[in-house]
Amino acid sequence: MIRSRAAGFYAALVLAFLHLPLLILIAFSFNANRFTVWTGFSLQWYRAAIEDSQLVESLINSVIIALAAAGLSTIIGTLAAWGMWRRRAPWLSGALYLSLVTPEIVTGIALLALFQGAFRFLRLPLGMHTVILAHVAFSIAYVTIVVSGRLRQYDRSLEEAAMDLGANEWRAFLKVTLPSIAPAVAAAGLLALVVSFDDYVITSMVAGVDSETLPMVIYAMARRGVSPVVNAVSSMIVVLFGVLILISQRLQEK
């Protein structure tokens, strides 16, 4: 009894270590005082965040980038997962594996080098499009993993039955397979949305002057020093991500 109580206490301690920093951050985002002394409840930092034009502009950029990148990578990743489910594609899975294990900073500078090299000939500067391309590159692997996981439990004979009844491969995929794996595809899309919205390291390397994202602004503010506005923005991101990931996990269980 005492042993198990000690073990429970230890587990609670480690879980507290994992959760307290974010809970503290959220609590102090409602602090009336700009210093780390609690003087009362206030929403002023949230108001300041909403009224900060730099934050709002970067948020709009982040949303556009995340929607475009998640949309593209969900389509590409789902099609790829289906293709690899039919027959293995070692080169493609190798490349996707590489994109997962490469340190972010290396991915970032490699893409920067590629874009700068390519755009010297095309006379295109860095900007929103380079960020979207970079995000597609690293989020396809996530989409493929989630959708492949679902396809592994999917009964192949359903698709074969559709084709026996005269549907071609594309129609069988679109009318039979896709509807039954739709929750997993949606879950993968949400995951891609989150990883795209969150990225700082790769984005900061390939972004142009007109494509500053929310994490880039948060980073710059955090670097500059104490600003409770960062706490407010961070808290909103924590809650938003929590909700999106919970929805994504529910969808994967379907």
Next chain:
Amino acid sequence: MRRWFLLPARLTAWLLIVAPMAVIAVYSLLTRGDYGGVEQPWTFESFTRLADPLYLGILWRSVWISAAATAICALTGFPLALYIARAGKWKNLLLQLVLLPFWTSFLVRTYAWLFILRDTGLVNTVLTGLHLIRTPLPLLYNDGAVLLGLVYSFLPFFILPVYATLERMDPALVEAAADLGATPGAVLRRIVLPLAAPGIAAGCVLVFVPCLGAYLTPDLLGGGKTVMLGNLVQNQFTTARDWPFGAAISLALLALSTGLLLVTRHAGEQL
């Protein structure tokens, strides 16, 4: 038909995953340009410079910080993984609690420690308020802060695979050992740890590898003082403007990361 399904992914993989690496490989063999960028002639100089004591020092620092973070994750994570594996109906909830912070923004999680540890942060404000200290403790911008941030960020990476192996373990084995007179310590050493070994090995690699390539954590919590390989790469491409050398470090880092992951994956398949 299948070819058309794979085509978009293949295009993306070649153009945006493989091609950038190829560009880096080419850059690493060229000479630094006067205003950044790269120039001819071809040379191996960037790779030989990796052996410079200055950079070996940074490599060594990255390795020991990553190793320390891995050891701390293993020591704190193993008991928790064991506890969750035996938690019965609470299992899933506890596992969710371990994973949830991992799914919130990496930047925000690192910033949270900045907020807690800085001179005017929570810890120093509380300690000054209690009159325990007069001047703020230097909690931030040192190796300890970076280590803390890495452990905090990657602890779930260790817990998850260890939990997975422990969960599959037959509880009858532990009971049988105990019935035959093994002390709890002996059960742990001779039954649980050997069975959990593949999970522990996987967990260690999954913590060590991202730590080795970490950039944001040493940048924000180390404040430019604790330079790790990731920061060195970034520095060569921005301030130092030595792209060939930055490319060479990137390749070395990539080889180290993928090498470690492949070796353990191979070992894992053999077990």
